Amino acid sequence: MEKVENEEASWTICPECHGSGKKSRKLSKKIRLLYQIALDQFEKTKDEGTAPVRPKAHLYSCLNCSGSGLLPSAAPPIADTENYPHIAIIGGGIGGIALAVACLHRGIPFTIFERDNNFDARSQGYGLTLQQASKAIEGLGIFSLKEGVTSTRHIVHTTEGKVIGEWGIRKWVQPDTKTTSKRSNIHIARQSLRLALLEQLGGHDMVQWGHQLIDFKECKDEGIDLTFQVNGDIKSFKADMVVGADGIRSSVRKSLIGEDSTPLRYLGCIVILGICPLSALEGLTSSLLDSATVFQTANGNERIYMMPYTSDSVMWQLSFPMPEKEAKELSAQGPDALKEEACRRTQWHDPIPQILAATQAAQISGYPVYDRELLKVELLEKGGQVTLIGDAAHPMSPFKGQGANQALLDALTLARGISKGCRPLSQWRKAGLRENVLNEFESEMLERSAVKVKDSAEAAQFLHSEIVLHESDAPRGRCLKNKDT
Incomplete structure (x- = not known):
């Protein structure tokens, strides 16, 4: 499929792969026969022993849509309110808007609610790195990121400037060799990616701004009643499914499973x-x-990471251990105090001191780093027609750059699950959305994200220890994994 510029087309799902981007090869006659023989044998022994596992067909990228699951269309599909559930998406961050976009492409009716009054209400100016999600954004109709910057080299220094690690495509190939996005990371400002998703959605008017969720509860008949505070007034809304995409301090999560667990x-x-x-x-x-170029410098306690933010700016991230009470106090003092602390701790090799000194206080923020214990499937299963995605489901430290990546994957996976589980003959209203969609989605999401949460928490430890000074042309912490194997 010829790549189409983002703004030139609307999208609809590919009829050949039903929007999944992949197709399955048929199982060979031999494999099907062997499975049937094993199953017959198991049934003859009156179900003693272990039942044979049904073989799964190998998946391959759909050629009709080049693996994106989408094809250009004159206009987005009309929402199919008869066959699909209406989704209430709580949160207009990257995960929430991505889910809305994926629903739009599939004709799944949705309403997206955001507590902020507008797109720029809060400072969300940090950058992020697209890794696994580089392919996922194509599944959201974004085939090029105008504001995205590709890095092809990563360097690690001591505070004196000695190189103790280097990797990336430019270390292994000639400088004039053409690189591909498959072998590099894409860096982009969070707000730029959010805006690109909003453009796919149809613009800012597609979001219900200024809606603070107060409560939700299942109706006696069917569906869920939601209550919002809007400009001091109380408003109600009814949906078939609620998705909490409202961040690490998620109101939906708090109502769903409480804060104590x-x-x-x-x-x-x-x-x-x-x-x-x-x-x-x-x-x-x-x-x-x-x-x-991405580079980081560390001394076993403080660590600074710098990456391209746009083609003409850089983002830096300084981190260091600090008791929680002191971290909260420093964060509360504001950008001037944060800049002073950062400059004091990083009188290191060029160009670090110069960059921090030249950074305007208005462009500085800071916060203590948190995550949560991994969710158990059983906790979400109690939620009926309510689920979570992104940081609301699996918050993690920023040190592996996985938060936005996992949120995008969650959004696309859930939309595909709704499309598959709520087809016209699925009888989802009788069976329930949890049985038809949510159980399978949550199991996959939690299994996929668990290793990212764990690795990100471990990175918060080893990036501020002597391990980070290990000389190796590989990402920091790789030596720990090698010891375990």
């Missing part, structure tokens, strides 16, 4: 973030500021 877990460190335009570094030249 999986409270916020402090990971022992604080993060200070800043964004600096390259134009502010007049007279400073460094190969590290070529808009294609």
Whole structure:
């Protein structure tokens, strides 16, 4: 399929793969026969022993849609209110808007609610790195990110500037060799990705801004009643399914499973973030500021990570251990205090001191780092027609860059699950959305994200220890995994 510019087309799901982006090869006659023989034998022994596992067909990328699951269309599908459930999405961040986009492509009716009054109400100016989700965004109709910056080199230094690790495509190939996005990471401002998703959705008017969720409860007949506070008034809304995409302090999660079962877990460190335009570094030249290099510097306690933010700016992330009470107090003091602390701790090799000094206080923020204990499927199963995605389901530290990636994958997987589980002959109203959609989705989501949560928590420890100074041309922490194998 020829790639179409994002703004030039609406999208609908590919009829050949039903929007999944993959098709399954038929099982060979031999494999089907062997399974049937094993099943017959198991039944003859009156179900003694272990039942044979039904073989699964191998999946391959759908050629009709180039694996995206989408095809261009003159207009988005009309919402199918007769066959599909109406989804109430709580939260207009990346995960929530991505879910709305994926529902739009499939004709699944939805309403997205956001407590902020508008797109720019809160500072959400940090950058993120698309890894596994680089392919997922194609499944959301985004085939090019105008504001995205691709990195092809990653360097680790000591505070004196000694290189103790380097990897990336540019270490292994000639500089003039053309690289592919499959072998590199895409860095983009969070708000830029959010805006690209909003454009897919049809613009800002598709979000119900200024809606603070107060409560929700299942109706006696069917569906869920939601209550919002809007400009001081109380408004009600009814939906068939509720999806909490409202972040690490999710109101939906709190109502669904409470705060006591999986409270916020402090990971022992604080993060200070800043964004600096390259134009502010007049007279400073460094190969590290070529808009294609990620670098980090550490001393076993403090660690700074710098990446391209846009083609003409960088984002830095300084982190270090600190008691929770002190981290909260420092964060509450505001950007000037955070900048002073960051500069004091990073009188290291060039261009780090210059970048921090040139960063405007208005572009600096900081916060203590938290996650939560992994959710058990059983906790969500009690939620009826309510589920969670993104940080609401599996918050994690920022040190593996996986939060946005997992939220995008959650959104696409859930929309595909609704499309599959609620087809016209599915009788989902009788069987229930939990049975037809949510149980399978939640099992996959929690299994996929669990390792990311665990690795991100471990990174909060080893990135601020002597391990980070291990000399190796590989991501930090790789040596720990090698010891375990």
